[in-house]
Each structure stands twice: as C-alpha cells, then as structure tokens.
Amino acid sequence: MSPARTRLRVLLVALVALAVTGTTTTAAYAEPSKAELTKKIEKDSEQLEDLTESYNKLNEEIKATKAAEAKVDKALAPVRAQLDAAGVEVGVLAAQAYKQGNISAATALLNGGGDVIDRLAYLQQLSRNRQRTVEAFNVTNAKFLDEQAKLHTARQRQDAQKKELDARRKVIEADVKKLLELRRQLYGSAEEPDTGGYTGKIPNISGKAGVAVRFAYNAIGTPYKWGGASSSGYDCSGLMMKAWAAAGKSLPHNAAMQYNATARISRSQLKPGDLVFYRSLGHVGIYVGDNMVIDAPRTGTRVAKRSINIMAPMGYGRVR
Incomplete structure (x- = not known):
C-alpha cells in the first residue's frame, strides 16, 4: 500500500472513532452524599x-x-x-x-x-x-x-x-x-416529616418556668420558620419569646437581646425554663431538665427536644 493510501486509512479510522465517542469528554457527575x-x-x-x-x-x-x-x-x-x-x-x-x-x-x-x-x-x-x-x-x-x-x-x-x-x-x-x-x-423529602406533636409525659414544673416549659413541649413538631413566632412556625428566639410570654414574661424576638435581658447563671445552676445560648448568641433553646433543651433548629426541621450539647453552649440565662 502506498504511503498516501496508508495516511488516508489512518485518517478515516480516526474520524470514525471521533464520531463514535463524541467531540468532547465530560467529567462524571458525582451526586453529593x-x-x-x-x-x-x-x-x-x-x-x-x-x-x-x-x-x-x-x-x-x-x-x-x-x-x-x-x-x-x-x-x-x-x-x-x-x-x-x-x-x-x-x-x-x-x-x-x-x-x-x-x-x-x-x-x-x-x-x-x-x-x-x-x-x-x-x-x-x-x-x-x-x-x-x-x-x-x-x-x-x-x-x-x-x-x-x-x-x-x-x-x-x-x-x-x-x-x-x-x-x-x-x-x-x-x-x-x-x-x-x-x-x-x-x-424524596425537602423537610423533616411531620410526625405530630409531643405525646410523652411533660415534667411537672412549678411556677412560671413550668408554664414556659410546657409551652415548649407543646410546640414540638412545629416547623421552623424564619422570623416565626406562632403555631404555624417558629425560629429559635421566636419560640423562646412565645414560651415565656405564655408565662407572663416579655422577651425580645432576638437571641442576643434575650441574653442581655436574662440573668447570668452557670451550667451547674441550670433549672428547667432557663435559656441556653449557642454559636455567638446566634441560637437559643430552653432547658427542660436531664441535659435536654427544646429548640427550633434550622430551615427544613421542626421544633425538637435535643441534647444540650447539640453544639457547645456559650452561656446560660434565667428569665427575671
């Protein structure tokens, strides 16, 4: 076979291969876990x-x-x-x-x-x-x-x-x-499923703190809603504000302002009804005893009872 015919044959093979595989290569897309x-x-x-x-x-x-x-x-x-x-x-x-x-x-x-x-x-x-x-x-x-x-x-x-x-x-x-x-x-789901409200036993706590804690228990399962402060949805400070409002105490709708409005206490002094602050005063929950808090976590979640150590607490406050 002549050199010219050999070069043509090589070119045709290359063109066929290009047509079969496509003109570009794309990296495989890996779905996030x-x-x-x-x-x-x-x-x-x-x-x-x-x-x-x-x-x-x-x-x-x-x-x-x-x-x-x-x-x-x-x-x-x-x-x-x-x-x-x-x-x-x-x-x-x-x-x-x-x-x-x-x-x-x-x-x-x-x-x-x-x-x-x-x-x-x-x-x-x-x-x-x-x-x-x-x-x-x-x-x-x-x-x-x-x-x-x-x-x-x-x-x-x-x-x-x-x-x-x-x-x-x-x-x-x-x-x-x-x-x-x-x-x-x-x-299959953008948000946590609605499993209904809390059906367990609510601890019997006396006084205004007991009213606030009971409100928080009854709010379990409510969707997180930014700026929310009603039964249709709460954000973290909105839940604290409404829980203590039920007990006749006024708190501002902001975690940092709630920190300033409460008396400083240590972890060893915590009692049900006290507030637990997290993440540079960007989040707050209400202490309900046994190293547990009730809070409104984040978008896509619902009010829940969780460990006090969901993240490192940065301070504790008692409503005056």
Missing part, C-alpha cells in the same frame, strides 16, 4: 439563622424607636396646646398694643410670618408676669423638637439597614431553597 448535602444545608441554614436574628434585632429596635416617637408625640401634646394658647394671647396683646398706639409691636405680633415662637419675644416686653412661662415653653419645645429629630434620624438609618438585610435574606433564602429542592429530588 446525604451527609455532604445535609452538612451544606446546615451551614447555609446557620447563615440564614444569623441573618434572621439580625433581622429580628432590627425589628425590635424599630419597635422601640416607634414607641419612643409615640411617647414624644404624647409629651408634645400639652406643649402644642400651650403654643395654641400663646397664639391666641398674642392676638389679644396685639390688639391692646394697637389701642395703646404701639403700632410697631402690634404689627410684629400679627405679621411674624406665622412663627409664634419668634413673636413670643414681644410677650416678654408686654408682660413680665409671662416671662417665665415663655422661657419654660421655649426650652421644653426645643427639647422635644430635638428629640423628635434624633428619632427621625434613627428611623431613617434603621429603614436603610432593613432594606440591606432584606436583600441579603433573599439571596440566602434562594440558596437554601435550591439545596432543599436538591435534597427532595435525591432523597
């Missing part, structure tokens, strides 16, 4: 829980700012009434000044650009007896207006922070949703 997938879901869920607690804290701060604004508005009511009364008095005094021939004073009182505070200076000249009232009014009014301005600035800052947290939350939620969907495709 259940353990690997669970670990990633837990990691991303922790990020979401941290963000959730930041979100809850900001909501508590906004709530406090709104309450402060309402308090200032209420305090300003009598000051505003005093302002209105002063306006009427200015009119009366202006008429008196006009009758007495003091045209410049009357004109200033009646045409002060609608600013009663500026015109009050003339009241000091027209009546010494009103001087203290006018000074006290000016000081009080300035104080409340300054407080209002500070609260307004705080609200603007908080609103901006909330928008930023909303954007971050949506990104992480989308990632967790993808992971849960992958888990469903691979293993």
Whole structure:
C-alpha cells in the first residue's frame, strides 16, 4: 500500500472513532452524599439563622424607636396646646398694643410670618408676669423638637439597614431553597416529616418556668420558620419569646437581646425554663431538665427536644 493510501486509512479510522465517542469528554457527575448535602444545608441554614436574628434585632429596635416617637408625640401634646394658647394671647396683646398706639409691636405680633415662637419675644416686653412661662415653653419645645429629630434620624438609618438585610435574606433564602429542592429530588423529602406533636409525659414544673416549659413541649413538631413566632412556625428566639410570654414574661424576638435581658447563671445552676445560648448568641433553646433543651433548629426541621450539647453552649440565662 502506498504511503498516501496508508495516511488516508489512518485518517478515516480516526474520524470514525471521533464520531463514535463524541467531540468532547465530560467529567462524571458525582451526586453529593446525604451527609455532604445535609452538612451544606446546615451551614447555609446557620447563615440564614444569623441573618434572621439580625433581622429580628432590627425589628425590635424599630419597635422601640416607634414607641419612643409615640411617647414624644404624647409629651408634645400639652406643649402644642400651650403654643395654641400663646397664639391666641398674642392676638389679644396685639390688639391692646394697637389701642395703646404701639403700632410697631402690634404689627410684629400679627405679621411674624406665622412663627409664634419668634413673636413670643414681644410677650416678654408686654408682660413680665409671662416671662417665665415663655422661657419654660421655649426650652421644653426645643427639647422635644430635638428629640423628635434624633428619632427621625434613627428611623431613617434603621429603614436603610432593613432594606440591606432584606436583600441579603433573599439571596440566602434562594440558596437554601435550591439545596432543599436538591435534597427532595435525591432523597424524596425537602423537610423533616411531620410526625405530630409531643405525646410523652411533660415534667411537672412549678411556677412560671413550668408554664414556659410546657409551652415548649407543646410546640414540638412545629416547623421552623424564619422570623416565626406562632403555631404555624417558629425560629429559635421566636419560640423562646412565645414560651415565656405564655408565662407572663416579655422577651425580645432576638437571641442576643434575650441574653442581655436574662440573668447570668452557670451550667451547674441550670433549672428547667432557663435559656441556653449557642454559636455567638446566634441560637437559643430552653432547658427542660436531664441535659435536654427544646429548640427550633434550622430551615427544613421542626421544633425538637435535643441534647444540650447539640453544639457547645456559650452561656446560660434565667428569665427575671
């Protein structure tokens, strides 16, 4: 066979082989193991829980700012009434000044650009007896207006922070949703199955702590829900808040703020009803005795009774 025919034969064999095997090679796709997938879901869920607690804290701060604004508005009511009364008095005094021939004073009182505070200076000249009232009014009014301005600035800052947290939350939620969907495709279920509520014996604990513990037991099996604080779903601090609310105690909806709102105790002092804090105050559970806590773990899980050592506790708190 000639060299040319030999080269052609080799080329044809190569082309046939290429057609059979394809033009590209692809690395084999290895599905993640259940353990690997669970670990990633837990990691991303922790990020979401941290963000959730930041979100809850900001909501508590906004709530406090709104309450402060309402308090200032209420305090300003009598000051505003005093302002209105002063306006009427200015009119009366202006008429008196006009009758007495003091045209410049009357004109200033009646045409002060609608600013009663500026015109009050003339009241000091027209009546010494009103001087203290006018000074006290000016000081009080300035104080409340300054407080209002500070609260307004705080609200603007908080609103901006909330928008930023909303954007971050949506990104992480989308990632967790993808992971849960992958888990469903691979293993048949995106979330832990609903096995119903707790059917065992609830320990008989006296006092308000007993009420909180009983609430937590009755919440077992409820789905985890970020920002949740109702029977349709709880996050970790939402469950603590509602459990102690049932006992007549008010806790903020945030693990770190709950840490600050409770009295510090040691592990050896733990009693049912005390709170156990984890992961740099990013998670919290309620102690129910026998080295067990009840908590709302993470996305895709349900409220459960678990070992106190689910992770290393970083602090303990007693509701005051």
